[in-house]
């Protein structure tokens with residue numbers, strides 16, 4: 001599935017390059033000040049470029065939930081693997097003269113480790129193209145400010161992530177109805193300027209789950225077993 005997403009991204013990138021009015025960033029589109037700027041694509045990192053299945057598996061074995069401390073420790077190990085298709089897409093974008101920017105909610109503390117991890121897959125990551133999160137310095141988790149930093153100098157051709165908040169604002173809402181309305185309102189960009197990869201493990205949708213997800217899950221399992229699944 002991820003290879004399909006990246007193949008589509010590569011196809012769309014060529015279309016974007018030939019259309020000077022094309023931008024994937026909704027703020028940039030609104031402001032309309034991107035004509036003639038050099039081209040860039042923005043990719044999220046976790047579960048978009050880097051595969052952290054091992055961290056999640058470890059948490060399951062240890063019966064621990066996600067927390068920032070264990071997450072940072074995992075990032076510092078530099079052991080994430082690569083999402084299939086990501087390295088080829090990045091290589092193709094670079095060959096087309098497109099600047100590749102990474103906007104990640106990994107924190108500043110693990111920036112160097114993250115760069116090292118990316119380099120293991122031949123990705124030219126450095127201090128300038130990896131934009132980590134630091135709430136105190138105005139680089140918040142919603143990623144809007146960091147997309148704005150890229151938009152200042154570049155025309156953003158594609159936004160690639162595994163979470164709707166990787167590509168647009170107004171989706172960090174713990175309300176399924178509002179989230180769906182937002183997604184539907186922007187449906188034209190999905191699969192054209194915005195590429196979303198599947199993430200089977202987590203996402204901001206979790207906050208919109210029922211208040212007692214364990215109870216909901218139990219009911220679902222009972223339903224499934226009564227259906228003989």
Ligand SMILES: [Mg+2]
Pocket residue numbers: 044045046047048161162163
């Ligand atoms: Mg991600």
